[in-house]
Amino acid sequence: xxxxxxxxxVLFAVMLPFAAASAQSNAxxxxxxxxxxxxxxxDLPNGLHVILxxxxxxxxxxxxxxxxxxxxxxxxxxxxxAHFFEHLMFEGTxxxxxxxxxxxxxxxxxxxxxxxxxxxxxxxxxxxxNQLKLALWIESERMxxxxxxxxxxxxxxxxxxxxxxxxxxxxxxxxxxEQLAANAFMGTPYSWTPIGSAQYIDLAKAxxxxxxxxxxxxxxxxxxxxxxxxxxxxxxKLIEAYFGPIPRGKDVPRPAVTVTxxxxxxxVDVKKDNTPLPATILAWQGPKETEPDAYALExxxxxxxxxxxxxxxxxxxxKSQAAVEVEAFPFFQExxxxxxxxxxxxxxxxxxxxxxxxxxxxxxxxxxxxxxxEYQKSxxxxxxxxxxxxxxxQNRAKNLARYHTFYGNANLVNTELENYLKVTRDDLxxxxxxxxxxxxxxxxxxxxxxxxxxxxxxDNSKKPN
Amino acid sequence: xxxRPTEILDRTQPPSPAASxxxxxxxxxxxxxxxxxxxxxxxxxxxxxxxxxLYIKSGxxxxxxxxxxxxxxxxxxxxxxxxxxxNAIAEEIDFLGADLxxxxxxxxxxxxxxxxxxxxxxxxxxxEDAALHPTFPEKELEFLxxxxxxxxxxxxxxxxxxxxxxFSREVYQSHPYGNPSLGTEQSLNAITTEDVKRYYxxxxxxxxxxxxxxxxxxxxxxxxxxxxxxxxxxxxxVPEIKFDLPKPSEKTQVILVQKDGAVQSAVHVGHLGVPxxxxxxxxxxxxxxxxxxYFGSRLNLNLRExxxxxxxxxxGFSAHLLLGDFSTSAQVRNEVTADAIRETLAELxxxxxxxxxxxxxxxxxxxxxxxxxIQNETAPAVMNRISLIELYGLPRDYYQTFRExxxxxxxxxxLETAQKYIxxxxxxxxxxxxxxxxxxSLERFGKVSVQDADGNSVS
Numbered sequence: 001x002x003x004x005x006x007x008x009x010v011l012f013a014v015m016l017p018f019a020a021a022s023a024q025s026n027a028x029x030x031x032x033x034x035x036x037x038x039x040x041x042x043d044l045p046n047g048l049h050v051i052l053x054x055x056x057x058x059x060x061x062x063x064x065x066x067x068x069x070x071x072x073x074x075x076x077x078x079x080x081x082a083h084f085f086e087h088l089m090f091e092g093t094x095x096x097x098x099x100x101x102x103x104x105x106x107x108x109x110x111x112x113x114x115x116x117x118x119x120x121x122x123x124x125x126x127x128x129x130n131q132l133k134l135a136l137w138i139e140s141e142r143m144x145x146x147x148x149x150x151x152x153x154x155x156x157x158x159x160x161x162x163x164x165x166x167x168x169x170x171x172x173x174x175x176x177x178e179q180l181a182a183n184a185f186m187g188t189p190y191s192w193t194p195i196g197s198a199q200y201i202d203l204a205k206a207x208x209x210x211x212x213x214x215x216x217x218x219x220x221x222x223x224x225x226x227x228x229x230x231x232x233x234x235x236x237k238l239i240e241a242y243f244g245p246i247p248r249g250k251d252v253p254r255p256a257v258t259v260t261x262x263x264x265x266x267x268v269d270v271k272k273d274n275t276p277l278p279a280t281i282l283a284w285q286g287p288k289e290t291e292p293d294a295y296a297l298e299x300x301x302x303x304x305x306x307x308x309x310x311x312x313x314x315x316x317x318x319k320s321q322a323a324v325e326v327e328a329f330p331f332f333q334e335x336x337x338x339x340x341x342x343x344x345x346x347x348x349x350x351x352x353x354x355x356x357x358x359x360x361x362x363x364x365x366x367x368x369x370x371x372x373x374e375y376q377k378s379x380x381x382x383x384x385x386x387x388x389x390x391x392x393x394q395n396r397a398k399n400l401a402r403y404h405t406f407y408g409n410a411n412l413v414n415t416e417l418e419n420y421l422k423v424t425r426d427d428l429x430x431x432x433x434x435x436x437x438x439x440x441x442x443x444x445x446x447x448x449x450x451x452x453x454x455x456x457x458x459d460n461s462k463k464p465n
Numbered sequence: 466x467x468x469r470p471t472e473i474l475d476r477t478q479p480p481s482p483a484a485s486x487x488x489x490x491x492x493x494x495x496x497x498x499x500x501x502x503x504x505x506x507x508x509x510x511x512x513x514x515x516x517x518x519l520y521i522k523s524g525x526x527x528x529x530x531x532x533x534x535x536x537x538x539x540x541x542x543x544x545x546x547x548x549x550x551x552n553a554i555a556e557e558i559d560f561l562g563a564d565l566x567x568x569x570x571x572x573x574x575x576x577x578x579x580x581x582x583x584x585x586x587x588x589x590x591x592x593e594d595a596a597l598h599p600t601f602p603e604k605e606l607e608f609l610x611x612x613x614x615x616x617x618x619x620x621x622x623x624x625x626x627x628x629x630x631x632f633s634r635e636v637y638q639s640h641p642y643g644n645p646s647l648g649t650e651q652s653l654n655a656i657t658t659e660d661v662k663r664y665y666x667x668x669x670x671x672x673x674x675x676x677x678x679x680x681x682x683x684x685x686x687x688x689x690x691x692x693x694x695x696x697x698x699x700x701x702x703v704p705e706i707k708f709d710l711p712k713p714s715e716k717t718q719v720i721l722v723q724k725d726g727a728v729q730s731a732v733h734v735g736h737l738g739v740p741x742x743x744x745x746x747x748x749x750x751x752x753x754x755x756x757x758x759y760f761g762s763r764l765n766l767n768l769r770e771x772x773x774x775x776x777x778x779x780x781g782f783s784a785h786l787l788l789g790d791f792s793t794s795a796q797v798r799n800e801v802t803a804d805a806i807r808e809t810l811a812e813l814x815x816x817x818x819x820x821x822x823x824x825x826x827x828x829x830x831x832x833x834x835x836x837x838x839i840q841n842e843t844a845p846a847v848m849n850r851i852s853l854i855e856l857y858g859l860p861r862d863y864y865q866t867f868r869e870x871x872x873x874x875x876x877x878x879x880l881e882t883a884q885k886y887i888x889x890x891x892x893x894x895x896x897x898x899x900x901x902x903x904x905x906s907l908e909r910f911g912k913v914s915v916q917d918a919d920g921n922s923v924s
Contacts (some may be wrong), residue, residue: 035511057511058488058838058839058841058842059485059486059487059488059838060488060838060839060842095476095477099766099770102760102761103761103828104479106759106760106761106828106829106831106832107827107828107831107832108482108831108835109831109832109833109834109835109836109838110832110835110836110839111759111760111832111836111839126836126839127835127839128482128485128488128835128838128839129483129485129486130482130483130484130485130486131482131483131835132483133480133481133482133483134479134480134482136480137476137479137480141476145476154773155770155771155772155773156773157773158772158773158774159769159770159773159775159776161798162729162773162774162775162776162796162797162798163776165728165729165776165796165798166729166776166796169728170624170727170728170729170796171623172619172622172623229486241474242474273725273726274622274623274726275622276618276619276621276622277615277618277619307555307559308551308555308559309552309555309556309558309559309560310559313555314552318551318552318608321608321611324612324615324616324619344619346611346615347614347615347618373560376560377559377560377562380560380561380562381559381562382562383562383581384514384561384562384563384580384581385562387512387513387514387581388512388514390512391511391512391842391843391844392842392843393842
């Protein structure tokens with residue numbers, strides 16, 4: 001097995017949460033670049049929202065169930081609970097024995113997975129089209145008859161702790177999102193991340209799982225989205241049969257999120273043994289994902305830090321060779337948002353120099369805005385993103401459900417690009433000044449530990465000839 | 466979680482499937498340009514995007530002693546041509562919202578364009594320019610060299626990478642598949658623009674290449690556009706390179722790559738395997754799927770679901786053009802490292818000693834056959850598959866007949882395949898981790914050698 005490690009691979013783990021978030025908000029569909037995604041949507045009497053998209057081009061069907069609960073709904077002394085619960089939802093139900101959910105889906109020629117974010121927990125199953133009923137059976141069982149046994153809880157406690165190590169603790173820069181959330185979202189339920197803290201997972205009692213299930217895993221807190229080779233009228237009947245009998249739950253509690261704007265810049269120094277190169281992250285609070293400014297700020301950060309023609313790449317990576325990599329990450333959630341810029345420095349570059357260069361670029365864009373060409377480039381990149389966003393049935397099902405749940409408009413799957421097109425050049429300068437403020441910045445440093453530098457810095461003087 | 470009154474349908478049993486509609490692997494068009502350059506086209510008009518990829522059928526195995534020569538060469542394709550400097554290329558391609566990138570693998574190298582189909586002409590101009598008129602500027606080579614040196618350093622703090630590199634080194638020995646995949650400081654510093662130019666001239670010729678196209682375009686249109694741009698590219702004589710074959714392992718050995726302070730060990734267990742075009746490849750693929758190829762595989766169910774040692778465990782036959790390897794993988798917490806190796810070996814023994822049950826084989830066959838269609842949804846995914854046929858010399862009907870061949874396998878086929886290609890008594894056990902925390906627990910598996918990140922022995 002050859003491990004072709006590239007920086008992108010290292011960053012992947014770091015960037016995964018950001019990538020997921022920006023993929024979601026990029027999921028527009030260019031009005032002039034693709035066929036519209038047709039769909040029907042309705043509520044069952046128990047409150048379950050249903051979205052159906054029929055497309056017969058490939059004989060597969062994607063099922064996507066979104067529960068409107070994530071880590072921000074957790075108690076501060078139970079961080080990681082929603083994600084842990086997601087693992088337990090693969091254990092079994094009253095009618096499906098422990099470990100068999102996965103076996104049924106694999107044995108039917110399908111695959112499945114789930115993920116937990118700050119605002120949502122989602123479950124997806126992809127199957128050959130003739131196995132649609134299997135997905136409906138499993139997802140309705142999960143919503144109706146979820147069952148959590150002690151043996152499953154104990155095993156998944158261990159698995160989740162290993163997941164945290166793989167993704168965060170044993171990974172260079174793996175804790176970036178955790179640091180950002182703790183600082184930019186301080187005092188709110190966004191201040192911890194979905195993976196949470198291992199110690200809290202140990203504290204959870206069996207009765208808490210019951211309560212969580214009854215509170216959040218109810219039809220009135222869920223969206224069922226199906227896309228692919230299905231017949232809409234027939235599918236409606238099946239959905240009624242499988243999901244109709246599930247009782248509506250109580251109204252779902254929603255946490256209040258009050259973000260306090262910072263009055264002075266913050267500096268955080270992260271000391272971790274496995275930090276091979278210095279990294280700095282500048283982050284600011286930003287708009288919620290549904291605000292028009294979210295589109296503008298996403299485009300601005302893209303102009304600053306995405307691609308080889310971006311300002312930061314040209315300045316930090318190419319021209320001065322101070323950095324090995326730069327990234328921009330817009331991170332907009334349901335009730336709060338942030339925007340950040342990351343630079344990983346070349347060996348031996350003082351971290352303060354990276355900060356200076358990043359800040360100079362920020363000041364520049366605040367003073368002078370962006371060029372017309374940069375603006376047009378950003379629009380073009382959004383158009384490409386929109387054209388590629390709905391390739392697979394799974395993406396269609398997912399985008400439809402997310403737009404419904406968080407934007408109240410599933411049809412954004414077809415029209416979101418328009419929200420980017422509404423952003424003007426002046427908006428980009430305006431949001432730079434509004435959000436990327438001197439007093440509002442959080443600076444996070446990953447410094448290279450002195451004792452942990454076994455590899456000598458590459459010698460720049462030795463040029464072959 | 467509470468019992469419900471009886472429902473309309475029987476919830477106690479899984480529903481039975483409806484009649485299945487047969488999924489065909491899509492067809493594609495092949496055409497040869499006037500200079501002998503082959504073009505493979507898969508039309509899929511669902512999204513308004515197009516992918517065009519030039520494959521050169523030589524990669525890092527032709528590096529010689531200058532490891533990363535292929536990677537540097539292809540990295541430079543998009544960093545300067547006779548009419549554009551690196552910045553101009555980046556500006557033009559980003560402005561289109563398109564992507565143009567190049568890179569080298571072990572056996573081949575690629576230059577890839579993806580763009581909205583309405584920008585096809587401008588995208589192809591840049592694609593052609595990078596492929597046919599690169600200048601390999603000195604300044605850009607220095608830039609890539611520094612980037613590569615830094616990436617090399619970064620990789621040494623990644624436990625998974627350390628273990629993977631050490632595993633390849635042990636299994637492939639002096640064969641180029643065992644070379645450090647990011648090179649060495651010495652090799653990176655030794656590469657010159659003359660090396661790069663010579664390398665590209667020697668291997669990047671149309672008789673050692675093909676172009677794959679997928680997406681929103683019709684075959685006639687793209688053939689005409691490619692003919693106009695690539696017809697003047699002359700053929701050449703590709704140097705032939707011979708390698709010594711590595712020797713199969715004779716007894717189990719343990720290599721521990723030291724990583725102070727690691728909270729997990731990254732563990733591989735395995736040995737030499739088969740090349741990609743091996744006639745038994747599909748049998749091997751199915752056998753491995755059952756052992757460690759998917760979530761419901763034996764290794765994952767044992768190490769993750771039964772024991773909670775890891776977030777995920779698996780195995781794979783990594784099959785290249787000339788050779789391949791077999792390896793299990795898992796990242797486990799320090800204190801269960803030896804237990805995880807013991808369970809891994811037990812699973813290798815079990816699959817070579819006992820026939821699998823019919824139901825277990827049926828499940829895995831259904832999984833492979835069903836997900837095969839799901840994997841063919843998008844144009845780039847289909848393009849990748851078709852390209853494998855060309856790269857590894859597979860039969861043209863490889864994917865058309867793939868599912869029938871999987872469906873025909875018996876439990877006896879699986880046992881025979883496992884016995885022939887998996888050898889639990891002579892494996893390389895290669896891991897990275899904190900030697901202080903785990904070192905002594907490994908002695909029971911074989912002789913333990915402790916190494917640093919570069920493969921030097923430490924004790």
